[in-house]
Amino acid sequence: MTSGAKLFYGVATFLGIATVLYILGTIFLNDAGNLIGLEWAGATGLVMSTLLALMLAGYLHLTDSKTDITPSDWEEAEIEDGAGVLGFFSASSIWPFVMTVSIVVMGAGLAWWHLWLVVFGAVMLIWSATMLNLQYGLPPEKH
Template identity: 60%
Template structure:
């Protein structure tokens, strides 16, 4: 088993232990301001997080089983062994900022229950996300 799969399997075991402790804690520990019994929101969140880490661990386990040894798994590897092409990263872009402003607009719309503003923010977010993905696919004069 490779290192990435081991990390996610370890996180799954940790979240399982946390879930058991959380369930026992919410069922048996009494609080004067709380209704006695299982607290479903936290339990559901922990179970879903445990399922996510288990799925990622099994995915990495199955994928890395078919690959050669990676520099991360080789104890005598140097930093230069992992060097290579990492891809293209644009020097600057306005679209991530525009997307965060659209998300902030949607948050304000939810806070003040303005559904028309929520829809407008969602449309803006979809447009800005599309432009982020197409910023180097469009001709320069279309930017």
């Protein structure tokens, strides 16, 4: 089990204990100004947070057991062991900016209750996300 899975199992354990204490505290502690009973908003949030932490811990536990050991889990690892190519970044791509503008257009449409702006922003977002994914997959035009 790797450090990420251990971390999320610890977070899930803490949240589980906090959830039980919160539920018992809101059910059995009586405040004269409030009705006695479970406070549903906080209990639901804590239960969902516990389940999310358990889901992440389980995912990391299952995927890390099938992969090789990483430098973060190796006690004798050096910083250079984790170096390497982390991914490809296109610094000259316009599509992230177009996606940002389309999200702003959708937000303005929601703020001002203009359905046509929301639809236009959604279409623009789908188009720009497609073009971002196909940026290096499309062959260059032949003139």
